Amino acid sequence: MLDFLGLVVFAIFTIMIVGAGLGVVLANRVTTSALLMAFTFLNMAGMFVLLGAETIAAFQVLIYVGAITVLILYGVMFTPQTPRAYGLFFQKQTPWGAVLAALAALPVIVVAFSFHDAKTVAPPGGDLNALAIAVFNSFAFPFEVASVLLLAAMVGAIVLVKRESPAAPPAAPLRRSEPPR
């Protein structure tokens, strides 16, 4: 019975993920795309919970919904989106791209179903301990490297976005102190 419940939940998540993913690509407004992307991420977190990876799911929400989506929304708001016809939201190569993506997807999905015998087994007691031990023992060095990568990305992003500091001082308080001419 619980298996059946799990299947139902899985089906719901699948529909949500695929539907929202398609929505990200097809929506004619960038904000909609961003929100649908966040929705996809949330459902993906649900998938992780189904797989018994609650920690990963928590990180998923924390990072993707809490940070990445907000960052992308910032990006949307700082680059004004000009309204225009729906068709112009797509590139000229759209037919080619769609066909190519579909062609590549077909064999992969076929291969994916070749795993039909394998079962997934959720570990007892959650994945927190196992994940922590793996990260801080076997993968301690890559973990440190990843932190350096994040630092580099942070510095890089700041440098890229920073404007040249304007040489001109703030005008308003000055004008007041100047004698009228």
Added chain:
Amino acid sequence: MPLAAFIAVSAALFFIGVAGVLVRRNAVVILMSVELMLNATNLAFVAFSRRLGVAGERGSVFVVFIFVVAAAEVAVGLAIILAAYRNRPTVDVDQLDEMKG
């Protein structure tokens, strides 16, 4: 749950992301599509890591690293988009063709 189902969902989302990169004009949406692709691989990693159930969390560790990479990528990617937008007020990738041969 069968592994195949998770892998299939992962593949579907991945190729939705591929299609998004290939068909959309808006650079921000392309960035989102890339994030979808990364997330699809996350699902595949976790699913494969659950295949035996007890074999540690090797697959999930990679997911953690993908989180790191994704966060870094979005930060730098958005910075690049904003910098490009400042030079040339458009976020349409097919108008940013200064590299044309």
Added chain:
Amino acid sequence: MSVDVVGLVWLVPGIPLAAAIVNGLFGRRWLHRTTGVIASVALGLSAALGLAIFFAVLASGGQPRVVTLYEWIGVGDFRVDTAALVDPLSATMVAVVAGISFLIHIFSIGYMEHDRGIHRFFTWLPLFVFFMLTLVLADNYLLMFVGWEGVGLCSYLLIGFWFEKPAPYTAANKAFWMNRIGDWGFTIGTILTFLTFGSLNFHEVFDKVAGVAQTQPLTITFIALAFFLGATGKSAQLPLYSWLPDAMEGPTPVSALIHAATMVTAGVYLVARSTPIFADAGSALVVVGIVGAVTALFAATIALVQVDIKRVLAYSTVSQLGYMFLACGVGAPIAAIFHLATHAFFKALLFLGSGSVIHATEEQDMRRMGGLRRKMPITYWTFLLAGGALAAIPPLAGFWSKDEIVGAAFTSGHQILWSVGIGTGLLTAFYTTRMIYLTFHGEPRDHHLYDHAHESPPVMTVPLMLLAAGAVLAGLVLGFPPDAGFIHRFLAGVVSAEAGQQPEAPNYVLIAVLAAVAVVAALIGIGIGYAMYARRRPDPAAVSRAAGPIYTLLVNKYFVDELYDHRIIDGGRALFGAAWAFDAHIIDGIVDRLAWLTALIGSGLRRVQTGVVGNYALSIAAGLLVLIVVYGGYATGMLHR
């Protein structure tokens, strides 16, 4: 406790190099005039060590020793080390070079004091010393070539030291190009040596010379001639001499060090070092002797009429170098080295004396000087001693060495060369007298110049006095008694044509007669000079009018420069023009066509680069598809490896 002084030989060139590096890196910003002190201290250390090595070699009875620093090139059997050969010859050269360099560095502190480029000067001068010491210490031809080229480079840099003016840099270029021709000879000689002997190491080559000379006498002759071509370039012999007088455009200490005492003697050193090759080279030795004698006479005649004090000295240097080659040519390399050493002292002294005069008067034209004896007594007296040595007045240094060369020419049976040497000695005495009279005696011809003249500071006069002591005593210390003096015993094992044989007892009667003839010739030259310039009887102007065309010929230096300019250079221009045309039209033409073809293909392919990111992403996805298909093909067995 005993220190292995010879093992430290690499420090002798190393210290000047360090000084050059320090001055070069920090001179402009921070050191300025301190560079002179640094360079002088370094040279002092180097000279002290050089003398210590000289005495160490002396104490060890002249045993040659190789001090290897590291392996430089090792390809198969071919092996060249960065190694120093310490034997009496190189020890003598090191002592002379380092010692005179030290004195000239001290002199330069005073001479260059007011020059803006003093840090450059004191970067290049120690660098020159480093290369010169490398040249004399090298134990193989390749390392010697490094020093050879290095001194050429430093010579170029220092001749063109005042590059803001056109004359110095033109002279620098001329020196460089003429040296190139000589270096080409050296290169040919080195390559031939390697091909013939399979080695470049002095000892290995010299061990094989006798055997090879039996089978391939022509090759040996050719190698010797190639090396001699290199020597004529560096030592300013006919036909490559004309750069040296022009090189006087550089600062006077440079003229003293490089263009009188050390670098120009490198050719002599090369010939002396290669004595085993030249001894078996047959007719090449005759060529060396003839070229030396002709150059000596030729340069001396030009020196008769020059009015620039440094040019007189320059032609005198060429002439004296001719004597040295004459000595090599008549089979008396020891006499050549002997003369090299004494000449280094008195010619450096002459140049420094003239530098002192130039420093005081800022004038080089002797016609505007005169009477400076009273203003600059130290300079005058030291200059007089050096002039006497140059004119071969006994018992000054020049007498012993030059007399030995002339005597060797006579005893070896070359009477013609001997008479040329005697004639040149007469001319030398004459122009030396003329130079001294015009500069220091008589009434001041330019009172403005005279009034401003002053004796140089001690930093300049002390080196003058030390060199004067050398110019007086070097001949006696090194070369008495004639043909059997200290230097002969010291060098006999290294550069004597027949090494190891006991030299015959010299015939002192013959030597005395020959010396008397030479001294009489010199006194006649001095007498004529005194008559013409002190007594005005006959008047020099009248003599030059009477000589007419000969005078014109001499003043214009036999029109050699014009000959080079118009004949050789024009011929060269035509050849080079043809080569350029071939290069421009045939070689470049092929390259241009290839480039055009590439551009054509590229302009077709550039359409692929749309600049649209989406297209690139599409191609990446296409690549992904190909990967999937290929991988799937292998995985399902439809494709086979």
Added chain:
Amino acid sequence: MPVGPFGLDPLLWAIVRLLIAVVLVVALILNSSLLLIYLERKIQAVMQDRIGPYHTGPFGLLQTFADALKLIAKEDVRAGHTDVAFFIAAPALVFTPMLASYVVLPFAPPLVGADLNIGLLYLATLGSMGVLGIVIAGWASNNKYALVGGLRSAGQLISYEVPGILSLVTAVLVVGSLSMVKITETQTGPLVNLFVLPLAFATYLVSSLAETNRTPFDLPEAESELVAGYLTEYSGMRWGTMLALTEYGNVVVVCSIMTTLWLGGWNGPGVAALPILGVVWFTLKVYALILVFMWVRATLPRLRIDQLMSFCWKILIPTTLLNLAVTAVLLIAFPSTLVPVAIANWILLVAFIVLLPVVQQRRLRQLRKTLRARTAAAGVAS
């Protein structure tokens, strides 16, 4: 066929249980929010020497209920050109994560929604989700004040999440678990974590003030400059949900986290005998913290946005990082006792409180100097 409680089908029971829990929690939040608003108004009044609400009901107790009824009854107003779907979705996006937080709050030993072993991480995750709703609300309102308020809020929340989570991690290092129940169970005696990690408590208190948009960090809804921030265009029950319910619900959540981590949760005299008594202790501790929040609101003025951000990035984050490093090193060095950690933390707390004004003074002086230099340069230029 397994049978659940009350003879129901387990599948059905799961759904029914979910419904009951949601209704209970919503009711709890609604009532506690109303009570908190009343309390806030009363306490502010007392502190400002006023009377506060007193008309409706005894001591004005029914005032907030009347307000709530008024809000529900109000017309649903939307400004022109708002983005309808997002405008409606935003309050839900803000409210839902807050609601979901109550699942793991340990009110009493028998009264825990779910004892997740990642409980604290779960709470942090939900805390970060609220940002999304606020940004969307600001964007959908089609109003400059709202947009600026939303962006400010997003920046503020994302920034203050960092010191908040770092403080939590420091505490987790000491207790060694992420499960809220286990964390509570480690602090049965009177020596709760507050005495071990006072600096972490202080930094978390500050950052939770910012995360709940309370004074002195209520920049997103700064009346004097932004009207009401991202709430400008909202009215009626949407406004009520966004502001009243969510804000006060979040205050309860962060205070519960602090109670659990630092004040010993439900532990208190008599809990061992009568577990349900834990609710009383828990609630008392939470309300004590909430009183601190209200006290702060009545006392401190609002910061400027640049002061807010630079305080977070230049002072709070370095402090928490230092605290985390020191705690981690001391825990590894002395695995059996917490005394060195406690000593170090108290020293750090004192140093923080003493040095903070000094540092701020220096920064202020430098700021004034650069401003003067700029003014002088501008004077020369003009």
